Amino acid sequence: MTEQFNEEDFDLNDLPDDELVEQVHDDLYNGLREEVVESTEILLARGWSASKVLDEALVGGMGIVGVDFRDGILFVPEVLMAANAMKGGMEVLRPLLSQAGAESVGKIVIGTVKGDIHDIGKNLVCMMMEGAGFEVIDIGINIPVEEYIAALEKHKPDILGLSALLTTTMSYMKVVIDTLVEKGIRDDYIVMVGGAPLNEEFGKAVGADVYCRDAGVAVDMAKELIARRRAA
Numbered sequence: 001m002t003e004q005f006n007e008e009d010f011d012l013n014d015l016p017d018d019e020l021v022e023q024v025h026d027d028l029y030n031g032l033r034e035e036v037v038e039s040t041e042i043l044l045a046r047g048w049s050a051s052k053v054l055d056e057a058l059v060g061g062m063g064i065v066g067v068d069f070r071d072g073i074l075f076v077p078e079v080l081m082a083a084n085a086m087k088g089g090m091e092v093l094r095p096l097l098s099q100a101g102a103e104s105v106g107k108i109v110i111g112t113v114k115g116d117i118h119d120i121g122k123n124l125v126c127m128m129m130e131g132a133g134f135e136v137i138d139i140g141i142n143i144p145v146e147e148y149i150a151a152l153e154k155h156k157p158d159i160l161g162l163s164a165l166l167t168t169t170m171s172y173m174k175v176v177i178d179t180l181v182e183k184g185i186r187d188d189y190i191v192m193v194g195g196a197p198l199n200e201e202f203g204k205a206v207g208a209d210v211y212c213r214d215a216g217v218a219v220d221m222a223k224e225l226i227a228r229r230r231a232a
């Protein structure tokens with residue numbers, strides 16, 4: 001009799017820890033939310049700390065997704081599914097992490113500038129940043145300078161993120177950054193800008209710390225700039 005592989009025979013509980021972590025990476029890559037949730041619960045039940053599950057299983061997996069997204073191997077729909085799966089795992093961990101007082105990698109306040117309602121790219125940046133362990137405060141779309149300032153005062157983030165998709169709205173980034181300068185608080189924050197019509201030269205011209213061409217670069221740059229700032 002030939003042995004047939006039946007999907008129902010596959011039980012995540014049967015995998016040893018290292019293989020289960022690899023399975024989480026694969027399931028994240030494939031956007032399988034239910035499986036990611038189940039594996040997260042299994043690792044916790046085996047005595048793993050929430051931080052260890054987050055770092056090794058979830059953040060590790062999203063790191064692979066981020067690299068392939070940056071390199072053009074994965075595209076927006078797949079990344080949105082991976083992010084959704086990641087969010088499933090994070091929902092299991094979130095109460096435990098806040099209990100344990102686990103430190104986030106850093107905090108970002110992010111929004112799409114006034115006059116602009118495009119938010120798909122910004123939302124992807126939020127998801128990838130969250131997946132990399134950042135605390136993300138998404139203040140939405142069509143954000144005037146006063147709302148950015150209020151959010152900075154309220155949340156005291158490490159990073160201010162500005163997104164714009166229109167050539168007519170991207171110049172509003174300069175209004176926001178100039179206002180920070182006028183208020184004497186520009187150097188309190190790392191300012192990151194992104195959006196399809198921008199480039200590095202534009203980022204420099206408006207006085208941002210960095211222009212990010214995509215969500216993967218945003219995560220890498222955020223980590224690098226925070227590390228540099230903390231070392232200084």
Ligand code: B1M
Binds near residue numbers: 076119
């Ligand atoms: Co609009 N739209 N749109 N649109 N729209 C563009 C941007 C456009 C290029 C289309 C075109 O004409 N070819 C064009 C702009 C032309 C220009 O400015 N020169 C355009 C226009 C003209 C308009 C309207 C004016 C159309 C009209 O009403 N006549 C209008 C404007 C509304 C407004 O904002 N006031 C409008 C409306 C819309 C929809 C509402 C229909 C919809 C938005 C839905 C939504 O976002 N919820 C829409 C869409 C979907 C697009 C296109 C087709 C796709 C944008 C997108 O989501 N891309 C777009 C054409 C295009 O870009 N090919 C277009 C996918 C997304 C993942 O990429 O946003 O670039 P992106 O984000 C990337 C990076 O840029 C970066 O990381 C992301 C992920 O890798 N990034 C950051 C983005 N923000 C970042 C912030 C960071 C770091 C990285 O750190 C802080």
